[in-house]
Structures are given as C-alpha cells and as structure tokens.
Amino acid sequence: MLDTNLKHLTSESDFQKTISENENVMICCGRMGPMCLPVYDVMETLEGKYPQVAFRDMEFDSNVADSVRRLPETQSFRSLPFVLYYHKGRLVEARSGKQSKSDVKSVLDGKLTSEG
Numbered sequence: 001m002l003d004t005n006l007k008h009l010t011s012e013s014d015f016q017k018t019i020s021e022n023e024n025v026m027i028c029c030g031r032m033g034p035m036c037l038p039v040y041d042v043m044e045t046l047e048g049k050y051p052q053v054a055f056r057d058m059e060f061d062s063n064v065a066d067s068v069r070r071l072p073e074t075q076s077f078r079s080l081p082f083v084l085y086y087h088k089g090r091l092v093e094a095r096s097g098k099q100s101k102s103d104v105k106s107v108l109d110g111k112l113t114s115e116g
Helices: 012-021 037-047 063-069 101-112
Strands: 024-030 053-059 082-087 090-096
Touching: 012 024, 012 053, 012 063, 024 037, 024 063, 024 101, 037 053, 037 101, 053 063, 063 082, 082 101, 090 101
Parallel strands: 024 053
Antiparallel strands: 024 082, 082 090
C-alpha cells in the first residue's frame, strides 16, 4: 500500500468504478520513490483546489497496475510514475516521469476542467 493521503485503487473493479463514476480522474501509478513522491505531493496539494477531479493513486507493483501497464498509451513509458487523466471515462492524457505542479495544473486546466 502506498503511504499517501490519496485514495488508493487496489483492484480492477476500483479502477473501473472510479473512471465510470467520476467525470474527471487523475491516477498516479507508482512507488514510494524519488520520481513519484513529488507527484503524490502535488496531487495532495491540488485535491482541495479541484473538487471536480477524483485524485487516486495505484501501486505500480500490484496486480491492479496491469490495468495501466497494458494500455496502448503507456507501452512506451520507461519511467515512473505513470500518470493518467480521464474525462468522462475516456483517457485524455497519459504521461510518465516526475511532473511539477505546473505540469499537472496544465493538464487539469486544459483537459479536465475546461469547457473546451
């Protein structure tokens, strides 16, 4: 289990239910390591500022992470974390590696919370 204050996705059904029941979802699939910790921190910081987005984490070394690793959009990823953004059940952005607060906000503002 990841040691974050985010809600954890621990099963395939959690993963699917989260995507289907929330209009906007950000998922960080990673470990408790130097590339992932800053992304978890950014998510925890932004969670209260983006109530329309469901922020979730997922342990990369768990079976549920197969849901993320098998996506065509993540096949070329070579660094953790894998970060996925869903809007209305559709994957609209997938990124890997360390991301800054401005990187995350750019996607949240541009693809999840804008009207366009």
